[in-house]
Amino acid sequence: MIPLNFDKSADGLLPAIVQEHTSGQILMLAYINRVSWEKTLVTGKAHYWSRSRNSLWLKGESSGNIQLVREILVDCDEDTVVFKVEQVGGAACHTGHKSCFFRRVQGDTLVIEGKRLFDPEQVYG
Numbered sequence: 001m002i003p004l005n006f007d008k009s010a011d012g013l014l015p016a017i018v019q020e021h022t023s024g025q026i027l028m029l030a031y032i033n034r035v036s037w038e039k040t041l042v043t044g045k046a047h048y049w050s051r052s053r054n055s056l057w058l059k060g061e062s063s064g065n066i067q068l069v070r071e072i073l074v075d076c077d078e079d080t081v082v083f084k085v086e087q088v089g090g091a092a093c094h095t096g097h098k099s100c101f102f103r104r105v106q107g108d109t110l111v112i113e114g115k116r117l118f119d120p121e122q123v124y125g
Helices: 034-043 120-124
Strands: 014-020 026-032 047-050 055-058 067-074 081-087 103-106 109-112
Touching: 026 034, 026 047, 026 081, 034 047, 034 055
Parallel strands: 014 081
Antiparallel strands: 014 026, 047 055, 067 081, 103 109
8 A cells, every 4th residue: 555644644634635637627625544545545436534524435425426536646745645536427516516616716705616517405405
């Protein structure tokens, strides 16, 4: 198994920047621990650690919008990764947007870019 430096963080979590492998668009930022890292490497599907639920999380397990990992980059300190993924279903964000970064600062306002690809109420209840 490819080692990462999980001991560098007090909670054992490392940031995972998630990028669409074809366009390079940043889709989201999540966190991984040893278990989610190993599951990602074994399955080829992005697994994360949910800080809000305090549990392992297969991206898309509820929505069906899974992430197929096409490439992984590891930084020089082995404490941050970039997952280049194929975003199945088109939306990475739980709000229904393609990217979690769908708001742009314009002056003193946040402007929404793009339209929702799904209604979260219909998907999550």
